[in-house]
Amino acid sequence: MPDIQLTLVLLATYWAGTNVIFAGIKLVNEVRDKILSGQIPDRKLTEPERRQFLRFDWLPAIGSLSTISLLLGLILLFMPELVANKDGSYMFEYICRIASVIPFCGFLFFIIRGISEYHLLRRAIKGDLT
DSSP: OHHHHHHHHHHHHHHHHHHHHHHHHHHHHHHHHHHHHHHETEOOOHHHHHHIIIIIIIIIHHHHHHHHHHHHHHHHGGGGGGGGOSSSOOOHHHHHHHHHHHHHHHHHHHHHHHHHHHHHHHHHHHHHHO
């Protein structure tokens, strides 16, 4: 595969992954706000409905964001293995390795955020926020 095609594959992978992650962040924040406020546009949510939002909307979304970040990092990390390095240039490998750091940091961020927000949201549902 020519170098320009590899560069385009790298950019497309990175672009698609970051778009998915940013859309997911928006969704997670919207669901979190519904759980915290206990309201949706047309009515107030009951405690069981808030727990259901937490278990079936928020948790899968934050778990998916963590997984997508991890997978994007792994794709970038192993992409140089798919390339036959004929000319001895390691620039593509270095770029991929450096670019993979960002999704791996995102993975850790989403794990830490998920744990801390989960406890916050459980307290909010119970009414323990003071």
